[in-house]
Amino acid sequence: MKRPSLYFSDEHHLFRQTVRQFIETEVVPHTGEWETNRRIPVAIFRRMGELGYLGLPFSEEFGGVNADFWYSVVFLEELARCGMGGFTTAVSVHQYMAINHIAKAGSAVLKQRFLVPAIAGEKVAALAITEPDTGSDVSAIRTTALRSLAGDEFIINGTKTFISNGTYGDFATLVVKTRPDAGTGGISLLVVDLDSPGITRTKLNKMGWHSSDTAEIRFDDVRVPVNNLIGQENKGFYYLMESLQLERLVAAVMAVSGAQLALDWTLTYLNEREAFGKKIGTFQAIRHKIADVATEIEMARQFVYHTCWLFMQGEVVVKECSMAKLAASEMQKRVVDTCLQFFGGYGYMEDYPIARAYRDVRVGTIAGGTSEIMREIIAKIIIDAVAYKPVYDGVDARL
Ligand SMILES: Cc1cc2nc3c(=O)[nH]c(=O)nc-3n(C[C@H](O)[C@H](O)[C@H](O)COP(=O)(O)OP(=O)(O)OC[C@H]3O[C@@H](n4cnc5c(N)ncnc54)[C@H](O)[C@@H]3O)c2cc1C
Numbered sequence: 001m002k003r004p005s006l007y008f009s010d011e012h013h014l015f016r017q018t019v020r021q022f023i024e025t026e027v028v029p030h031t032g033e034w035e036t037n038r039r040i041p042v043a044i045f046r047r048m049g050e051l052g053y054l055g056l057p058f059s060e061e062f063g064g065v066n067a068d069f070w071y072s073v074v075f076l077e078e079l080a081r082c083g084m085g086g087f088t089t090a091v092s093v094h095q096y097m098a099i100n101h102i103a104k105a106g107s108a109v110l111k112q113r114f115l116v117p118a119i120a121g122e123k124v125a126a127l128a129i130t131e132p133d134t135g136s137d138v139s140a141i142r143t144t145a146l147r148s149l150a151g152d153e154f155i156i157n158g159t160k161t162f163i164s165n166g167t168y169g170d171f172a173t174l175v176v177k178t179r180p181d182a183g184t185g186g187i188s189l190l191v192v193d194l195d196s197p198g199i200t201r202t203k204l205n206k207m208g209w210h211s212s213d214t215a216e217i218r219f220d221d222v223r224v225p226v227n228n229l230i231g232q233e234n235k236g237f238y239y240l241m242e243s244l245q246l247e248r249l250v251a252a253v254m255a256v257s258g259a260q261l262a263l264d265w266t267l268t269y270l271n272e273r274e275a276f277g278k279k280i281g282t283f284q285a286i287r288h289k290i291a292d293v294a295t296e297i298e299m300a301r302q303f304v305y306h307t308c309w310l311f312m313q314g315e316v317v318v319k320e321c322s323m324a325k326l327a328a329s330e331m332q333k334r335v336v337d338t339c340l341q342f343f344g345g346y347g348y349m350e351d352y353p354i355a356r357a358y359r360d361v362r363v364g365t366i367a368g369g370t371s372e373i374m375r376e377i378i379a380k381i382i383i384d385a386v387a388y389k390p391v392y393d394g395v396d397a398r399l
Contacts, residue, residue: 007305012070019078022051027082034211035356038203039168040090042124049121054095058103062111063119069312072096073253073305080257083353085360086211088254089367093164094118096250097368098125098173100243101189105231114171114191123170126194128160128217129240135162136373138175138240139184143219145176147226154178154190154229156198156222162367166215167203169194175236184237189230198222208359241388244369245321249304249311251368252324255332256301258364262332262357263293266339273344286342293335300328318388319381326374329364336361 002013026047034040048054056072058064065071076096080088099118102110117123134140143158156176163172171193179186194201200218231239270281270290280286307320336357340347347354365371380386 007070007309008074009070012074015071016074016078019053019075020081022053023078023082027084027087031082031084031211031353034087035084036210038210039213040087040211042121042168045091045094045121045124047121048091049119054091054121055119056095057100058115058119062103062115064103069308072250073308076250076253077257080254081261083258083261083357084211085258085357085363086209088258089164089209090124090212092250092254093127094125094169097243097247098127098165100246101127101173101230101239102191104243105189105239106191107227109227110191110230117170124165124168126163126165126169126172127175128163128166128172129175130160130162132159132161132216136370138237139187141175141177141187142180143174143176144180145174145178145188145190145224146180148223151226153223153225156190156192156219156224159216159218161216162204163215163217164212166194166217167201167213169213172217173230175240178233178236182234186234187236187240188233189236189239190224191228191230192219192222192224196222196224207362208356209363210356241318245311245317247368248321248325248374249307249317251364252300252304252321252328253308255325255328255364256297256304258357258361259293259297259300259328259332259335262336262339262354263290263297265354266290266293266342269343280342289338289342293338296331296335300324300331304328316388319378322369322374322377325369326371326378330371332364333361 027044045054052065053075055062055064056067056075057069058066060066076092079091082088099115102115106115114123118125129138131141131143133142143156143160145154145156148155166172171191174190174192176188176190177186178188198220199222202216204214204216206214270286271279273280304324307317307324310317310320336354340354340358343352343354346352349355
């Protein structure tokens with residue numbers, strides 16, 4: 001039954017039903033195939049493009065829907081209910097972590113070449129920050145993009161790793177050093193076609209998130225037109241720091257929904273499985289744990305919704321987004337572990353989705369900023385009174 005909500009209207013509710021049906025009929029039935037192949041077919045991106053799902057926050061001028069952020073929240077919640085962390089990641093990275101930079105600060109030409117086909121699901125995007133020697137410390141990246149003698153191209157050298165959509169994706173928002181000696185003031189964002197000469201992609205073998213492809217990408221003298229620069233040269237670090245709010249909020253929304261899904265599977269099982277002549281859902285030891293799990297999920301959900309609301313008001317929400325990512329991803333890890341326990345031996349069998357959830361959930365406190373880094377950010381804000389200011393002056397921070 002639909003309950004009154006501070007945040008969601010009847011239209012959002014209808015949209016939820018539509019997305020849920022899409023996930024149940026066009027995604028979930030392919031779980032086995034996509035997880036085994038360790039790949040998502042491009043056709044599903046095209047289908048989501050057709051349905052408008054890949055352009056929810058973006059302007060209609062580029063094929064987007066220009067919908068308020070609650071539509072994105074609904075979409076991400078329903079997406080996570082596919083029960084395949086890999087698919088959820090591939091889609092959310094594409095829309096909310098890679099192409100959002102082009103929508104915000106890219107030139108008109110970049111928008112036509114990359115944003116428009118990405119919203120249509122014709123091109124798949126990646127965000128490439130992490131390198132073999134550095135992940136948490138973005139300022140220490142070593143991949144360089146130096147101007148050619150003629151000055152019309154950047155020549156890129158270096159290696160990125162753990163890049164989602166990096167193996168089969170079409171292009172990347174690439175984080176590079178354009179002034180290698182300048183620390184955070186020398187970082188820029190470039191759009192790079194992943195089929196460019198000089199690029200070598202190696203698919204990585206992961207513990208979970210099997211349907212998402214994750215790559216190491218090497219750049220050897222890869223030439224890219226200077227016009228592929230997103231926004232201003234050497235401002236990339238600040239663009240990234242601001243967009244990481246959205247990235248962390250997206251991760252938090254999906255973590256809460258993923259935890260709820262694990263609980264829903266478990267509630268069904270508690271009513272099916274019997275031990276000692278009774279449904280296992282009648283044992284108090286289990287019931288109390290389930291009550292704890294449901295409480296943890298609900299507490300996290302309400303804080304995440306509140307942070308979404310602040311974000312929609314255009315507030316700088318670095319503290320709340322970091323808290324939301326930290327609390328929701330740690331909570332999801334605990335919840336999935338507890339839920340798996342109540343499936344007994346079946347919980348350890350690959351035929352049961354809770355086993356996949358257990359593998360998938362582990363990376364939640366690592367990717368997109370580790371829990372330790374979230375705590376560092378929160379501590380800096382509350383102990384050292386570090387303040388964050390908006391970077392994209394005059395540009396909608398919600399994109
Ligand atoms: C499946 C998967 C998909 C990913 N997808 C992408 C992607 O699409 N694009 C992308 O750019 N990256 C991606 N990543 C990379 C991810 O964001 C990084 O792994 C993460 O930021 C941590 O960086 P790291 O692995 O280099 O760990 P490190 O930075 O080497 O950290 C190692 C350990 O030290 C801790 N640590 C580091 N600094 C501190 C500190 N100051 N205080 C306390 N503890 C600290 C960390 O928390 C961690 O526990 C992905 C990773 C995985 C596993």
